[in-house]
Every structure is written in C-alpha cells, then in structure tokens.
Amino acid sequence: MAPMDLTDTEAEAAFRAEARAWLTANKPREPLPSGNTAAGFAVNRDWERRLFDGGWAVVSWPKEYGGRDASLFEWLIFEEEYYAAGLPQRVAQNGIFLLAPTVFEFGTQEQRDRVLPRMAAVEDVWAQGWSEPNAGSDLAGIASRAVRDDERGGWRLSGQKTWTSRGAFCSHLFGLFRTDPDADRHRGMTYFLVPLDAGGVTVRPVDVLDGDAAFAEVFLDDVFVPDDDVLGEVNRGWEVAMATTGSERGLSLRSPGRFTAEAERLVRLYRSRGDHGDGTLRDAVVQAWMDAEAYRLNTLQTVTRLSDGARIGPESSLNKVFWSEMDIALHEAGLRLLGDEGERADTGWMKGFLFSLAGPIYAGTNEIQRNVIAERVLGLPRK
C-alpha cells in the first residue's frame, strides 16, 4: 500500500485544473434559480444539459454512458470545483446518484443502454418513489401494489407515492411496489421504473416551507409497466433498493464540496458582518467551518476504502446524521450573522436554512439512522 498522501496526484491535479477551467468558462453568468419551480427546473435542466455536453455530467461513469471513467477521488474533486464555483445541487441528482448505481449493479444490459445515456443527458429526469402516506420512517410499510398482467407481459401499478422531490417536473419515477401481498413486510416488493406520462399517473405538486413545489404526490391507478422496466428480480426489490439507500445516506448525495463551499460562504459573511460581540456566534461559525472540513476528511477516508475494494456499509448512517445536523447548524449561524435581517424570507441563508431542515428527515430520519448506528455499527440488540 502506498503511504498516506493528502495532496492531489499529478493526474488529479490535471483533472482539477481542467474541471475548474471548464466551469469558469461555461458556468451561467447569473446564479441559477431554485430548481423547485417549473421555470427554475427548466433553467437548471438547460444548464445540466450543457454540463453533459461538456462531458462533466457524470464524470465517474464509463465513457460509453456519457462519463469519463473518473476515479472516486476525481469525482470528489469535480464536486469540490462545482460547488466552489457557486453552482447548486442538480435537478438530475436523484437519478444519477441513486438510481444509476442501482442500474449499473442490477440492471440488464438493455436497461443500462436505454436508461443511463438519457439520464446523463438530462433527457429523462428521475424522481424517487419510496415514501407513501403510511411508509415514511417505516419504509417497509409500502402499500402500493403491482398486479401481474401476463397478457401484456408486465404489471399494473396502483397506489400513492408521496414527498417525491421535484416530482411535478420529473419525467420518470423509480420506486418500490408490492408484488407479493402475502410475503413478509421486507419481502414481496419489486423495483419498478415508471414513466410519469404513462396512462393512469396523476402528479399533484406539493408546496414546501419556502413556498416552492419541491414535493409531489404521485397517484398511480392501474398503470401498465412492461417487464423490461422491472429492475432486478421480481419480489427482491427491497434488497435492490437498499443498495441505493447507502448512497443516499452516505456518500454521493452529499458530497463534501457542497459543505466546504457553504462554509467558505459563511466565513465571508462573518468577515463582512462580524459577530456583534457574540462569542458563541464566533464559536458556532468556526465549528461549522471545521465540521465541513471534518466531513471532507471523513469522506476521503471512505473513498480510500471504497477505492481499495470495500463496500459502503451501515457507517453511512454516521455520515447522514453528521452532514444533516452540520448543515442546519451552518445555516443557523448564517442567519445569526445576518442579525435583524435573519428573519427575512428572501435571503439565500433563509432558503438554505429551510432546505437544511429537511436533512434530518429524508433518506431515513436521523432517529432511524441512530438506531442503525447502534444496532449495525455497535452491535446493540434490536429488541
């Protein structure tokens, strides 16, 4: 094994320089709007298409699917440069970070060829269909069902998905449906890929705290989905889905670049506004800055392990708790620095604060994550 080296290799440094140069030359002049409105979604989608055209949409994917076969470290570097350039989270993220790894692992060759290039090119934008009205923390409480249609060679899906991020603007949904109603709670589910323009699908936008329609409810009424759109084995959807929850909680959805960029913004705000003589605020700012850095270092450890062939395990729950609570604390510090303007609805810090509040809830509440840490990392008994 090579010794520890926390600097870029020559290849990494070259990759970083290339990414930075491209982003500098190509990024939009004005800050991008929120992707949680119809108009904002379209603007972001255009930008992400440009990213694809430049070859930067999915750097870690194989070249044949639109990537550049970048290493995980290079992916981290790209993310750092991306957020340092002031760019926002991507509307394509749930597809490329959650669905795509599952398609690479469980999909057929035909599915990969059909799904991935269009996803990379933002021609299809994917929404996650996990939660239901009675399946939140208790994801295995999913009640939406799929009934076999042998005649047409597929399944008929019915039920309701909810809290679907940007569901009103996405073109496709990936989600779990119950295919064997007699099986145990964690069995008898199947992972389906569903076009949202299919007959029988109704999408209702749901506004969130900041007033944008960031959520949607998706109603499915006897929606036909062909066998080709079953991902992995029938009745093994739980195992297939769990492969993406590790990504969602841990590494990919929350790359450190976003937080280190936010932390730098916080430091700049501190320097321009001062701490009003409030030593606890100074301390909160430096803690937030350090936490972003600690998250980066922890991720570097994880990526090194993954590069050595390990798989991400229940320790991803540690990451989920850490980044989500850090993100809130960071934005709270920002609002405090704003002083009397801290209650304004229209600042980036308030928008960011409201967004951060969702962190401890989605992708498995932090209460569930702490259970996972206790039971699966530390080995405490479930019951």
Add this chain to the structure above:
Amino acid sequence: MAPMDLTDTEAEAAFRAEARAWLTANKPREPLPSGNTAAGFAVNRDWERRLFDGGWAVVSWPKEYGGRDASLFEWLIFEEEYYAAGLPQRVAQNGIFLLAPTVFEFGTQEQRDRVLPRMAAVEDVWAQGWSEPNAGSDLAGIASRAVRDDERGGWRLSGQKTWTSRGAFCSHLFGLFRTDPDADRHRGMTYFLVPLDAGGVTVRPVDVLDGDAAFAEVFLDDVFVPDDDVLGEVNRGWEVAMATTGSERGLSLRSPGRFTAEAERLVRLYRSRGDHGDGTLRDAVVQAWMDAEAYRLNTLQTVTRLSDGARIGPESSLNKVFWSEMDIALHEAGLRLLGDEGERADTGWMKGFLFSLAGPIYAGTNEIQRNVIAERVLGLPRK
C-alpha cells in the same frame, strides 16, 4: 386569591432575619468536611444536632416533632439562607426529606412519635433502601423479600440493597421488600423500617468516584422486623414509596437555595478568574446563573400551588431533569474557569462536579424521567 407577590411578607422577612442571624452566630467556623467518610459524617452529624437544638433542623414540621410549623415558603427561605451561609447538604436529608413525609402521611401515631423526633435530633440517621443489583431504573424489579413470622409477630427480611447513600454510617434503613411473591411486579411489596444494627444485617461500604465511601451495599439475611416497623399497609409498599419519589425528584431534595448559592459562587469565580477571552465560557456561566434563578422561580410556582392545596404530580420529573443537568453544567463551567487547575482532584469544583454527575442517575434516571414527562405530563402512549 391574593395578587402575585414575589417579596417576603412581613412574617417571612422576620423568619428570614431570624434564620440568618442564628446561622451566622452558630455555623461552624471552618467549612464542613464531606459527610461521606466516617469522620466527616460524625462532624456533620454534630453540626446537624446543633441545628436541631437551635430549632432549625426541620422547620416545616409540627412543633411537637421538633419543627416550628413553618410554611413551605419559610422552608424555602430557610434553605436559601442555609446554603447562602456556605453550609453543605445534610447527612440527615434522606430521612427528613424522603422518609418523614411518608411517615406523616402513612405512619401510625406510634410510629410518628417513635421515629420522627429521633430523626429530627439526628439520633437516628436514615438510609434509603430502594435500589438492588437488579432493580435500578426498573425499581419494580425488587427481589428482596420478607417472609411472615406469625410467631414473633413480624417479618423476616432477606436480600440485598445497593447504592445506599452513606449506608455505612447510617443507623437505619427504609426500603421495599417483596411480601407477596405471587403478585404483579408493582404489587406485593411492603415498606419496612429496619435498624441497621439488627441481627443478620451486613453493611459493606462502596467507594465512589471521589474516593469516599458514599455508597453501601446492605445485605439482609433473615433479619427480623416487628409489625410495628411496617409503614403503611402490607403489600401496598409501592404506593407508599411513590409518595416519597415525588419529593425526591421534585421539590425537597433539591431546594433552589443550593443552586442559587452555587451560582453565586460561580459568579465570584468568574469575577476573580475571568473567561480567558472565551465567549462560550462567559455564556455558560451566565446560563448557569440564570438556570439557578429559573429553578428558584419554578419552585416558587410549585410551592404556591402546593400551598393552595395541590399535590405534586408527574411534573416533578421536569424538575429532576432540570436541576440535575443544570448542576452538571454549572460545575463544568466552574472547572473551565479554573483553567489548568480544572483537572485537580482537590478543588471544591471537582468534588462538586463529581457529585453532580450522579444527579441524572439517581432518583430515577433522566431517561426514565423523560419517559414520565412524555407519558404522564404530555399523554403520549406507554406502548
């Protein structure tokens, strides 16, 4: 109802002046040693005897038992003056604050006459015998048993009590023993009064964090206790005992005077040491000072309610969580103010810190208390 009045009445002011004058004239010249060693216990007992001789041992008790029929407000005033004079918690406390209210409520006239005056005069010093090796948070897990002895007119007690505060130095024990082994967990227990010099009793001192023998294990091997020493009804010991746990958690064991006096000490330490430019330390000090004051105010509300005829309910669990966590935070701030001397074993702040750490554990852990708040104050379902 009279309007709110947060000042002493004339009678209260006179009472306060009298208490202060007596304490100033009579308190020991040197700070009292810890009561958790044999020698220290004796010194404290002598002082508490003097307190009794002065008529200040049990101010709220009836005159006939050594008190002065003081109101609850006067009791609070006495406690304020007592701790403000730099005096420590009393070795007699578990008797006068936990057992005595139970004797007043459930005891026979004969028991009151026999037990209370000797307790007030520190001739008998009582230890609490609740916990057992397998009955900590789960107090109903008590396994010590009492078997009927009709011939001698009493009971034979066997079992083990543990974490008994100052048990090695006390003369008597009050505790629960199982008298009906076939009853439900919370039934079939009886409340006994046990002299620790009775045949069959073995007491083993147990050292705690600061090295003093603050705990004891009490082994009972076929110890005879006459019927006269059953407090309340046979097999109703749980209900009888619960009457004192409210006191233990809430009001009496942790009168605000102790914390306001400690908070003033912390402020003096801050003034002499400064905060080393550490704004979070300054904030911690002022929070501790305010918390002691908030606890005093909360207690004044409670005492007003009690004076109006209410009984203390599950809200005592709020008090227990608050004072125990405040006490730790206050002493942590003190240790931080000490700077490099903060790790010294021989400071009052370290002693106080170690003592404070027991707070979230005894009298029902804070985890249990938070369950009680959720279930019995807020009405969340038990299961």
Add this chain to the structure above:
Amino acid sequence: MRFAFTDDQLTFRDTVRDFLAAECPPSLVRSEATTRGDAWRALWGKLAEMGVVGLTAPESRGGLGMGPLDLVLLLEETGRAAMPGPIVETTAVALPLLGDGDWAARAATSDAIVSVGLDGSPFTPFGGDADALLLVWGDDVLLVERDAFRAQPVDSVDGLRRLASIDWDPASSARIAGSDALADARARGAVATAAQLCGVAAQLIDITVEYAKERRQFGVPIGTFQAVKHHCANAMLKLEYARPVVYRAAYSIEHGDPSRAVHASMAKAYASDAGEVAARVALQVHGAIGYTAEHDMQLWMKRVWALSRAWGDAAWHREQVARAVLDPS
C-alpha cells in the same frame, strides 16, 4: 410570597383563549400569513371591544388601566393562536408610552393602528398598516404620523409580521419619551414577545403530541418510540422553565423592580430558546408532512423563527444579563 395569577387574571385568559379559538382559526392565520390580507383588522376590532387592545391604556382613554402582569397571559394566548395583529407593538409597548394622549384613545379603541420600531431593527412590524409609529431618534422616542413616513414592505419568513422598512422625517415628528422610557419600552417588548413565544411553543407541543399519538409507523403510534417521547419531553422542559421566568419579568416591570431590564432579558432568552426547541421538535416528529406548506404546523414554526429574533435573540439577551451579573459595576 405568592407566585400565581389571580382568578380574575385566569378568567380573562380563558375568555381570550375561547375567543381566539372561535375567531382566529388556523384558516385565518394561514390566509393572513400568506396574503398580507386585511382580515386581521376585524379581529383586532373585536379584541378592542373586549378591552384587550386597550388593556394598558388609562380608563379615561377607553382602556382598562391594567399592566404587564394582566397582559402577559393574554399575550401567551395570542401566541398559542398565532393571532395576527400588533398586540405586542400596540398594547404592550406603545400605549404605556402614549400615556393619556389622544393617540392612546385612538389606539386603545382600534380606531387607529399604532406600531413601534424601537428594538434597533431596520424593520418595523405593521409599518405599512400603522396610522402612527413610535420610532427612535437619538435617545428619544418620537411619534411619527402617517404622512411623515413611507413604508416599504419587507418579507419576513413569518408573513404575520408585516414588516416594513420606514423612511421618515424626524423634523415633523413629536418627542414623546426619553431614554429611560425607551429602555422600559424595550423591556416591555421583549417580555411581551417572550410571552407570545411561550404560547407558540405550547401550541407546537400540543400539535406535535397529538400527531405522535395518531401517526402510526411500524404498527404502533410513533409516540411510543422513546426518541419521540424524549424530543417532546425536551420541548416541554424548555417551555415549563421559560414560563415562570417570563411571568416574573412581567411582575418586575409592573412593580418597577430595579432589575426589570435583566429580568426581561432572561425572559426573552428563555422563551426564544423554548420556541426554537419546540419548532425543531415539532418538525422532526412530524417528518415530511411538517415540511409541507399545506400543514398548519409550519405557520407556528415560522412564527418562532421570527419572534425568537424580534427584540433581540437569546444570545444577545444572555449577554445583557452577563453585563449586569458578571461584570464589575
């Protein structure tokens, strides 16, 4: 020594609670919070008829001649109901400054809206709705009538705040009080806001406990999970220790206690913290549904985020206490 409210005070509290339960439903709160509507004015008029708006005005000017201790429980109820209307600004702060002048009579009877911009913030609640504002110039408080100021709306995260930034002309304004009265006004504003925050927190806890009893996951109500229980218990702990601190501060102002400013700072520090904890717990226990704009809970949560900062946030008030308690005088 007696730390309790009188039966009269409790009865008035219950009357206001019942009134708001009937007249200020969540649907009204929602429409006012999201549209900058005018429905609050009718409510304000009824509240004036009950004597609540003019509670602190002299009887000669149509008020009840009462003080902060009579008002504090009513303010808590306005927080519980997330009531729109400048009750803190008018009743708690402006009327004691206006004395027995004509503006006192007009404000007490809801004939005129009088708001205040005294807490050092550049934004004034109800600034665009007021017929007169009390504003600071140097160490003085000036009364500025409608034609001497212009109001530019500013969006707070809490639409009920109806903030505006004010452009005004001190030359055409009248001095009504000096620095001592200003200090007292700030204490009154802090304590009144603290009382509202206690009510907001209480309502958030109630909503959350009810949800935790009903919402089922893993086959049981989520309120059976110890983590949910402890979240709710922590919120209740903060609230129950904030309340007496707030009541004491109201008492100290009522009686001119020399430490009233420190007591007011304690009140605002505790209530701001209690509100923040209640809001966080409410959202976390509700989960995604609490994150939607459709759920009423968010209206109260946003109230916390605004009010916890108004008249000084918790850290600022702790520092005021620190200066009084820790620093050599």
Add this chain to the structure above:
Amino acid sequence: MRFAFTDDQLTFRDTVRDFLAAECPPSLVRSEATTRGDAWRALWGKLAEMGVVGLTAPESRGGLGMGPLDLVLLLEETGRAAMPGPIVETTAVALPLLGDGDWAARAATSDAIVSVGLDGSPFTPFGGDADALLLVWGDDVLLVERDAFRAQPVDSVDGLRRLASIDWDPASSARIAGSDALADARARGAVATAAQLCGVAAQLIDITVEYAKERRQFGVPIGTFQAVKHHCANAMLKLEYARPVVYRAAYSIEHGDPSRAVHASMAKAYASDAGEVAARVALQVHGAIGYTAEHDMQLWMKRVWALSRAWGDAAWHREQVARAVLDPS
C-alpha cells in the same frame, strides 16, 4: 490522494494493541492510577524494547527515526489501554526537540525519563519522575536536569497524570530550541493527546456497549432502549468524526504543512469533545455502578477529564482555529 495507513503502520498498531492487552490490564491501570506506584516503569522499559518509546528518535540514537504519522495509531492504543507512562511527553514531544543529543538516546531507550512542561500549564506530567524536563523560558525551550528542579506532587483527577509543580533554575539549564520549535512541540503535544483521547473514547464506547448488551432491566437488555442506543450512537458519531481530523493533523506535522498548527487545534478540539461525550454517555448508560470506584470504567472516564484539558481544551483550540480562519490576516 490516499487517506489510509500503510499495512506496516497497521501491523505495528496491532502489535502494540496486543502487547498492551497482555501487559497493561485494567488491574495495572487501577493500581497506578490510585497509588502513584512504579509499575509503569517496567512497562515503559518493555515498550522501549519494542521501539515505541524511541520511535521518533534518530536511528543513530537508538530510535526508529519515524514521525507523527507512524506514532498516531500507537498513541491511540495507549489511550485505549489507559496506559500509564509519559508517551506523549517523551515520544511525541521531547524526542523531536532533543534531536540527536545524548538525552535523545537516553530517553529513547528508557534509560532516562524526559518529560515536558510546554503547554503553559503550571503542572508538569511525570514531573517528579523525570531525569530531565523540557521547560519554557521566554520563547525558548530549556533542558533542565534533575538537580536543577524540584517537583511538588499535585493530584489530578486522573492519577495516571502524575502531575507536579516545578520549581527550577533557568540559569543552570541549557537552551535547546526556540519559538518555532516550541510552536511545533505544542502542535505535537496536542495531536498526540488527541490521539490518546480517541483511544480512551473508543474503549469507553466498547465497555459501554458491552454493558448495555448484558445489563437487563424491565426484562430486556438496556441496550434495546432507544435512549440508550442513541446515547451510544452519539458517542460513536463524535469519535468517528474526530479520528480523521486527528490523523490529518499528524500527517500535516509529518509533512511540515504550513497549516499544521491549525490542523492540530482542530484535532484537539474534536478529540476533547469526543472524549467528553463518550465519558458522559458511559456513565449515564452504566448508571450507579459506573459511579463506583470499584468499576474500571471510571479510570477511563477520569482520563478523559484530564486529557481533554491537557495541551488546551476544546474551546481554546477552536479559538485558535477562529483566529486563523475568521480574522483578517
């Protein structure tokens, strides 16, 4: 980019872990912590034979010529075992200052005990045991031999610290380094102590998890209660985020990174906090049995309370980071 230790480093770590498991049982820790005994000296000698004591001394002086990155995992193991002995003072701090002098050889081979009093505290660990001390005079580091100082024992809450206050004579001492080396020495001391704290915290978590699996109340292991689970999870969270910060700081010192002092401060801040949380959780989960002197857990808990303060506490180190990151340079 590669953030992992080499196989050699991990193997050495395992060797030391196995050695300490065999040679430094809790009974030894207990007797050393409570009696100021001399049993640590035999252990120290064996550790020197393994090369651990002299790890940072040049090979020409009997050392291994290694650096902080080779040492950091071993220090973590000494924390896990609560090992008595001046490994931070001698190996992490003194030897890099002693260079290739005679004292380096004597300290590396355990022939002499060399401790340091460089962190600004008036108390010096192993001050009464040392044959030589490195102490600060002005901006310089002086080597003070046994006959030039007197040591007065001071009791730490953690008996393993063997603190003494030192009375010494700068005139009969030799300057061995200046202010740059002193700054580096402080970074080395902070990171080494941080590594020990990670080990102490890891052991506290292990002990606590084992206890929570075995201890039964209400008919089930207490580790099934969600409150206990979340306590343990919180401790683990703090530890797992402290470790990479500590390792990075060791790397930065090893490579002379210009930010190494800031990285060292981050390391100590995180490790101190992680230790404090682990200690609190350990005690609360153990309950009364953890409060007794009879239970071994308290030995580790007391270690935390001493080491979290040694070389600067968390707040002090955060302020050092703040000065570097927030303040205009």
